Amino acid sequence: MTNNKKRTADGILITKNVVAGLFPVLTVIAYANSLPPFAALAWGSLIAAILSFCVVMFRGELMQNILNSREVIIDIILAIFIIAIVVYGL
Numbered sequence: 101m102t103n104n105k106k107r108t109a110d111g112i113l114i115t116k117n118v119v120a121g122l123f124p125v126l127t128v129i130a131y132a133n134s135l136p137p138f139a140a141l142a143w144g145s146l147i148a149a150i151l152s153f154c155v156v157m158f159r160g161e162l163m164q165n166i167l168n169s170r171e172v173i174i175d176i177i178l179a180i181f182i183i184a185i186v187v188y189g190l
Contacts, residue, residue, distance in 0.1 A: 141184060148183075 130140050 145180075145183070 129135075135143075
């Protein structure tokens with residue numbers, strides 16, 4: 101593994117651990133403020149949409165995704181179904 105790839109992998113792992121470490125903190129804040137479940141879902145979806153948009157912009161794939169909008173919309177609908185309905189249904 102080259103040095104550049106190793107640094108990239110290390111950065112990704114550190115970012116993942118930071119985000120995973122914030123989960124209990126954000127959960128306690130949500131419960132302490134009596135945040136309704138659908139409001140938590142809305143905030144989580146908004147943050148996920150913003151981060152996804154940033155990743156697409158960073159990779160430069162925005163025009164390609166716009167041109168394949170039908171496939172993208174189907175993927176978005178499936179993600180919404182899995183995240184919003186299946187997870188909260190459990």
